[in-house]
Amino acid sequence: IRELWKKVQEIAVAGWELGRSDPRKIVFAGKMGLALTLVSLLIFLEPSKNIARYAVWAILTVVVVFEFSIGATLSKGLNRGLGTLLAGGLALGAAELSHLMGDWAELATIMWIFITGFVATFVRLYPTMKPYDYGFRVFLLTFCFIMVSGYRTGEFVATAVNRFLLIALGAGVGLGVNLCIFPIWAGEDLHDLVVKNFMGVAKSLEGCVNGYLQCVEYERVPSKILTYQASDDPLYSGYRSAVQSTSQEDTLLGFAIWEPPHGRYKMLKYPWKNYVKVSGALRHCAFMVMAMHGCILSEIQAPPERRRVFSNEMQRVGSEGAKVLRELGNRVKTMTRLSSPSILFEVHEAAEDLQRKIDRKSYILVNSQHWEIGRRPEGIEHVDGVNSGNRFLATKSLSETVIDFRAINNLSKSWDVQNSVNTGLDSSTQTVGSPEALLTKQISWPARQISILDNIPDEEEPSTYESASALSLATFTSLLIEFVARLQNLVDAFEELSEKAKFKEPVQELIVQ
């Protein structure tokens, strides 16, 4: 008993949490109870025995039609009404025909039921009929019921009319309670969902860029991520929920278009579709964040010191990108237009900075080590040494470079000593100017390959994946830039939405600024 009590307590706590996290659920449950009570009362108070007999229809209608959101309630109610009316009409006609058959009436009735069942079910399975699925069920149910009970009692019309009256009663009570007391709108939910997606992607983007620069690594990638299941990982859940919300959005859209103008959505034919479109454009951006996260998940990782080279620029692109997303999300939330078309200006500038830096330093993104295939461990150490020296230079102002230049000369001289040891066969090609030195090297390696081919391939193998590490940085940055490029598309979708939904002008903000 003790344990049972504990279980009950746990359940109560869970219920309390649920209620607190979304009070609308409590309200909805209360509304449901109220509607049922009202219908029962009406049936109690009605003296006619006939009504009580068909009472089930009223209760059934309330239970079935009472959906969480207004849109769902209306669409189900309409389905029910249409289905019942059509079925009633058809059943009356079919019954008349069966009567004309005389002795064969019974067979005709059975035939009717079979044919109607077949045709209605087949049409119901047609993809475009999905939203009317419930209507077809009601149609079938009503048709069969009227045919069967009418056959026994002979009161086709009375059955149909009574039934319809009670369904109307149930629908009336259900709709009245649901619409008038604290209505819950699917459109509102859709709106919130889109805003939430914006924030989620923004959070993921920032998290990805920061995590990448701080060289966050997963010791073991959660298998839930590997199989695309929901997971607690904050980076992952942000974009996953945005990517995953398609079907939820479609459902909400299906309900929202049924809802009458209300609250902030004071317009007939409110462009709910454009919310879904904006969300789709956001998803297109989120895929890039997903791919960036893939770079973090990957086993192939760029060395931290190389990431640090682009750290400032990438950080800026990341935070500017997230800022744009948050800004757009807030605009959607508050339903205001963009104050100027230049929302992307800063993020584009940041991306161009990053791009320019990449242009100048793209040698960091590739592994020069293998260009000459020969093994030169000392040389590699030098590469790192030079990179850091280079970074040192880059951070200095131009006026100081004259001083640094001397240091460079010293460095390069120290290499000369080492190089004269390394270079043998093709020393004749070494006296080339710096711009083409790179190219000469490229050409020289086929010649070298002859001498070292025998002892290289085995030792080359293990480092192939490893040497992809530098490219991984290139991938991350170019995904980041592609993300920025895709923002334009998102802004376009937003502007179409703000146009069609007649978002208000951002007057106040201009004054504040």
Add this chain to the structure above:
Amino acid sequence: IRELWKKVQEIAVAGWELGRSDPRKIVFAGKMGLALTLVSLLIFLEPSKNIARYAVWAILTVVVVFEFSIGATLSKGLNRGLGTLLAGGLALGAAELSHLMGDWAELATIMWIFITGFVATFVRLYPTMKPYDYGFRVFLLTFCFIMVSGYRTGEFVATAVNRFLLIALGAGVGLGVNLCIFPIWAGEDLHDLVVKNFMGVAKSLEGCVNGYLQCVEYERVPSKILTYQASDDPLYSGYRSAVQSTSQEDTLLGFAIWEPPHGRYKMLKYPWKNYVKVSGALRHCAFMVMAMHGCILSEIQAPPERRRVFSNEMQRVGSEGAKVLRELGNRVKTMTRLSSPSILFEVHEAAEDLQRKIDRKSYILVNSQHWEIGRRPEGIEHVDGVNSGNRFLATKSLSETVIDFRAINNLSKSWDVQNSVNTGLDSSTQTVGSPEALLTKQISWPARQISILDNIPDEEEPSTYESASALSLATFTSLLIEFVARLQNLVDAFEELSEKAKFKEPVQELIVQ
């Protein structure tokens, strides 16, 4: 009338197409008609007036329980049964309690209805209760109906028992027809869906790699892709359906676990969950294909001649990757284990080849043009010239390289002339061995920057995005390699599935090979 006739014809054609594409739909519609006919017949033949009065319950049950797949039918049937039984029991108890209240019985009944309605609806909204949604509805309906009609007639027990008998009748007919005549299994659908996803991703992968190498470009990216809507694009639809099928898989999984062992799935507790897991791992790979497609969609495109350099290797990785996917898909389809653990051997080898080529030629992936920031149009022309010369060399056998070597010497000498013009200030650093020549250049440019800084920045701007083009090739290849890396995870998931689902050993194949 003519137009109406045309409409009818069109609809008939659409119906015919639907029936031909999935004959199961016709069969299902026929079964539905049959079940309804049977129930109606039973009610007709039964002489007792009492039955006809409650006939609606039997028909309702058939209509509602008759779902497309067996799993859905069973789970709905169980929900209905449990809901009805529980509601019946509770309603009887509540009615007894109400009776004890004497004069207050009416109020007590109303109270009961409200409280039950509230609690049941609230619990129903709890996320984990989603699969039992229908059960709660039935519970509420039955409870209210018994309370209301029982109150009027005073025959609580008779109402409950009659109702339950007719529901059992309806459920019996519905289940009997649905299970015994050409059953449609949700598990089978799930199985097929997973196989279809494999094929779709394989097709997209091949299409992406080939399209990229053939430099396919979208004149205008379809806005449907930009907002992630369904589109006819074959590349896109392949991976989209795999990415998009999560909710469908979850639904099918929810039904499949209800199904008894059948056909090829002769096992209690068949691991349907693992099919979804394999599909999730496949999705994780598909995201890479999606990102690769993003490279094709992007405005930033790598120049065709650079793509051609890696053409053979990339083609090989793409086709080997697609082969692995098709192979795995077929294994899932035929439910055979992997014959050896080396299914990834060839694709890994291909990826390593590609990686090695990238290592050697990574200078193609970056724009060296900006490394020295100074403008040198002639120099750039040389870059292209050398690249093609280089490619020419690479295709020759090693025995010929001695001859080519002379040509190289000539080339490099011709550069010397040009370089002596270009290099001024830092000529002291030029006499370095080829391995470090690259590094010298990197260091020399900050010094140069001083002299040319004034006239460069303006002309640098327009080329920033353009120069990302070479990096785009790097991105594509490293995404391709990451895709290969993710295949391991997919194979692991497949092996877990083949273990748990006791796939058959591939005996025949070994003999054939």
